[in-house]
Amino acid sequence: MDDDRRPSGPGEPSSPPPAPSGRHDGDANRRLEQDAAPAYGAPAPPEHSEGPPPEAPRPYAPPPSPQWPGAGSAEPPRHPAPEPPQQQPGAHGDGTPAEQWGQAAPSSPYSIPGRGPAGPSHPDRQPPSPPHGPAPSVPQEAPPPYAADHRPPFTPAEGPPAAAPYPPPEGHTPAASHDGPPPYAATGHGYPSVPADDRDPFASSAAGDPFSPPDGPRHTEPQPAVAPAAPPSGAVFTRGGASGPVPVPPETPHAGPGPGGPGGDPFGSDRPVPRRRSRKGLLIGIVSAVVVLALAGGGASWYVLTLPEPEETAAAYVRAWNSQDYAxxxxxxxxxDPAAAFKRLDGxxxxxxxxxTTGAVEEVGxxxxxxxxxxFTLSNAGEWSYSGELPLVRVEREWKVDFGPGVVHPDLGEGQTLVRTNEWGERGHILAADGSRLDDGTASGSVQMILGEVGTAAEEDLADLGAAYEVGDPVGVSGVQKAYEERLAGEASTAIRVVEAGTAPQDVPEDAPTAGSIEGQDGKDVTLSIDPAVQAAAAQAIIGQSKPTAMVALRPSTGEVLAAANVPGGFNRALDGQYPAGSIFKIISYxxxxxxxxxxxxAMNCPKTTEVGGRTYKNAGDAAYGAQTVTEAFATSCNTALVQEVADRLDGASLLASAEQFGFNTGFHSGLPVFKPSLPQPDSVSLLTASSIGQGKVLTSPLHMASLPAAVADGSWRAPMLVTEPAPAERPxxxxxxNAQNLRDMTRAVVTEGTAENVGFTGEVHGKSGTAEYGTAAEGEELPAHGWFVGYEGDIAFAVVVEDGQSGSGAAAPLAKSFLDAL
Structure with missing residues (x-):
């Protein structure tokens, strides 16, 4: 029990609860207000329902909280004891004797006198089923008068008519097995009680058993009616009788002991007092139900009409397949597991x-x-096609592909997959510019480094090579042979075989079924820009050098690489070497x-030394030329004259822009991976002037340096190109x-009256010498330096670098002369 009210025992008369007083008034009122909350959010009914009685039962709605005279005062009036029942004309105001329906139910702490249910006068008889006809003609005793402060919901004078709104059917005999009073069988107002036979089998009793009465004392004698202390909290409806739903109050947390608590409720809960509803409310309910059903039917129709079709599922499946979206x-x-099956197939x-692509959908059962x-386009094999079918089934109102091995390929069974075996044709050749073979084993060591080598595929190579290769297959491992492996190897003749999952290509049984095949193709040739005569001249010019040396020759009009020679072998300095540019960079600075x-x-001034940006500069051999023209300063490679003009006229961005015109920070796409020259934008005067003479952070290669005089000769800088067939796709x-013409005059002056005057060049040779310092030096010693010389004659440009050569004109220029003389 939640409170201090004692329930009535069997045969014990009930009395109304004592009136609350003092501080407890508010607590009791709050509990009553909580208990009176409508169940399931049902709206509260109007205070009085006017008009004629409804033609059919309406859903129950709880009445408002009871009022008493003087409501709002500090203390409500006390409740007097109930008086003897008054005579009224019948159980429902129609003259039927009250004895037929029994006395009032025992008192309940949740009842109001005059409103509670009436109990039957015959224990062996059930109250009638929901009324379906005229009321019985047995007279009934009048109910007890209401207390002054507890009026009934309405009186005949102010509300409902005297006749019973829902009299019981003629000839109805309540079941004799029903114990206790019928719920809510009032003597003057409200709905008749629900017999046990009409009780909802899914409505739980107080004990949780929907088919047995709750525990507690059972009332076998009629009990006087007592009004509930607060309005009931709500009601639910069950089917009862032939005319429609009958209100059945829900369970509440305040059920007392006995059948229905102290009030004798056989369902173990407080029972609300039903209120009569108007015809208008009934009409609104019917219209609402029709609208809900119509909306539900329309929604169902929409759902059915928008179910996916098999064509949609097939189309989505094929789109995912084409994009290899296996998830x-x-x-x-x-x-x-389609994802696992198709990933295995891909590999x-x-x-x-x-x-x-798909055809038309065909319904089958x-x-x-x-x-x-x-x-499928297969690596190194071409295209392979086959036909199959996608079976579709309905799964939970959706179409799905009924996946199995046969969906991957119709020849596959459970646990099987496809693999490929390959046979390679003749490998392509690497040709020189004149069409002669370079890969016949007679090429020089420098050319051989460009060509690369052919080896055999190892286990660790297969992941990169693809499914066309097996261990031991011929494969390029360096140079052009590796870079153009796919073209040179061609397309293998491929057989698609059906094997058990997990079978390696080299382990495929000879009798494994063949699902398809692709005819292979021999490899294609690769043509280089190498000119055998120019290559021989370059190799001859540097052969026998004691210091590492590299030479590159280009054709200015096309950018084609005519020769690339290295001494000693083992490292392709000509294409991959990284060096500071030294004074060769002065072509870019000027x-x-x-x-x-x-x-x-x-006018330029060439002192012996000069300080710019906190750095001291001097000239080679501590030379000082005084006043010079632009061409003279360039031809003598005067450092001090140049850095002063650069500091006065240029900034980092302008120097970088000129450098990028000549290919710095640019990928060549020459057909082979080569070193990319680099120059970050100088961010100080010191770094700006150092960069202008090819020091600082300048890095280049012999291949790139040969492109500078080639640009002067042609009037446009062209990226060096080594492979001509197939032509590079992204060449700049x-x-x-x-300023090409001015630069031509300046580079010619280098040979005729400048640093290369004493080399002895013959013909119309243009050039520029350079000394590029690197590393560190002991105090008082000169830094080590590479010797550079670049130039052109006619349509041949060149670059020579001698590592640790110390002087461009002394170490590199004579090698350039030997090269040109050999042509």
Missing amino acids: AMTGLADGG NLGIEQTRV DGAVVPFEAT NALLDSGMGMDA EPAPIA
């Missing part, structure tokens, strides 16, 4: 591209079938000065050099 394929399939066959045509507005007639566009 999406798995979501559209029923059974199996085994080397699938590079998938193209699947409860399912459907969609024919498809699949075409181009930037001319772009800035300096004229060719500008030529970059025009606006």
Whole structure:
């Protein structure tokens, strides 16, 4: 029990609870307000229902909280004891004797006198089923008068008519097995009680058993009616009788002991007092029900009409297959593991591209079938096509692909997959510019480093090579042979075989079924720009050098690499060497000065030393030339004259822009991986002036340095190109050099009156010498330096570098002369 009210025992008369007083008034009222909350959010009914009685039972709604005279005062009036029942004309105001329906139910702490249910006068008889006809004609005793402060919900004078709104059917005999009073059988107002036979079998009793009365004392004698202390909290409805629903109050947490608590409720809960509803409310309810059913029916129709079709599932599955989205394929399939099956197929066959198309859907029984045509592009093998079917089934109102091995390929069974075996044709050759073979074993060591070697595939190589290769297959391992492996190898003749999952290609049984085959193709040749005559001249020029040396020759009009020679062998310095540029970079610096507005007639001063940006500069051999023209300063390679003009006229961005015109920070796409020259933008005067003479952070290669005189000769810088067939796909566009003619005059002066005057060049040779310092030196000693010389004659440009050569004109220029003389 939640409170201090004692329930009535069997045969013990009930009395109304004592009136609350003092502080407890508020607590009791709050409990009553909570208990009176409508069940399931039902709205509260109006205070009085006017008009004629409804034609059929309406859903129950709880009445408002009881009022007493003087409501709002500090203390409510005390409740007097109930008086003897008054005579009224019948159980429902129609003259039926009250004795037929019994006395009032015992008192309940949750009842109001005059409103509680009436108990039967005959213990062996049930109250009638829901009324379906005129009321019985047995007279009934009048109910007890209401207390002054507890009026009934309404009186005949102010509300409902005297006749019973829902009299019981004629000839109805309540079941004799019902114990206790009928719930809510009031003597003057409210609905008749629900007999046990009409009780909802799913409505739980107080004990939780829907078919047995709750525990507690059972009332076998009629009990006086007592009004509930607060309105009931709500009601639910069960089916009862032939005319429609009958209100059945829900369980509440305040059920007392005995059948229905102290009030004698056989369902173990407080029972609300039903309120009569108007015809208008009934009409609104009917219209609402029709609208709900219509909406539900329309929603169901929409759902049915928008169910996916098999064509949609097949189309989505094929889209995922074409994009190799195997996770999406798995979501559209029923059974199996499409992702695992198709990933295995990709790895085994080397699938590079998938193209699947479908035909018309054909319904087969409860399912459907969609024919498809699949075409795979296989690495080093070409295309392979086959036909199959996608079976579709309904799974939870959706169409799914009924996945199995046969969906992958119709020849596959459970636990099987496809692999490929290959036979290679003749490998392609590497040719020189004149069409002669370079890979016949007679090429020089320098050319051989460019060509690379052919080896055999190892186990660790297969992942990169793809499914076309097996251990032991011929494969390029360096140089052009590796870079153009796919072209040189051709396409293997491929057989698609059916094997057990996990079988390696080299372990495929000879009698394994063949699902398909692809006819292979021999490899294709690769043509280089190497000119055998020019290559021989370069190799002859540097052969016998004691210091590492590299030479590169280009064709200025095309950028083609004509020769690349290295001494000693083992490292391709010509293409991959990384060096500071030294004074060769002055071609770029003077181009930037001319772009800035300096004229060719500008006067320059060449002192022995000069300090710029906190750094001291001097000239080779501690030379000092005094006043010079632009061409003279370039020809003598005066450092001190140049850095002063650079500091006055240029900034980091302008020098970098000129450098990038000549290919710095640019990928060559020459056909082979080569070193990419680099120059970060100088961010100080010191770094700016150091970069202008090819020091600082300048890094380049002999291949790149040969492109500088080639740009001067042609008038546009062109990226060096080594492979001509197939032509590189992303070769940079030529970059025009606006000052090319002035630079031609300056480079010619180097040979005729400058640093290379004493080399003895013959013919129309243009050039520039350079000394590029590197590393560190002991105090008082000169830094080690590489010797550079670049130039051109006619349509041949060249670059020579001698590591630790110390002087460009002394170590590199004579090698350039030997090269040109040999042509």
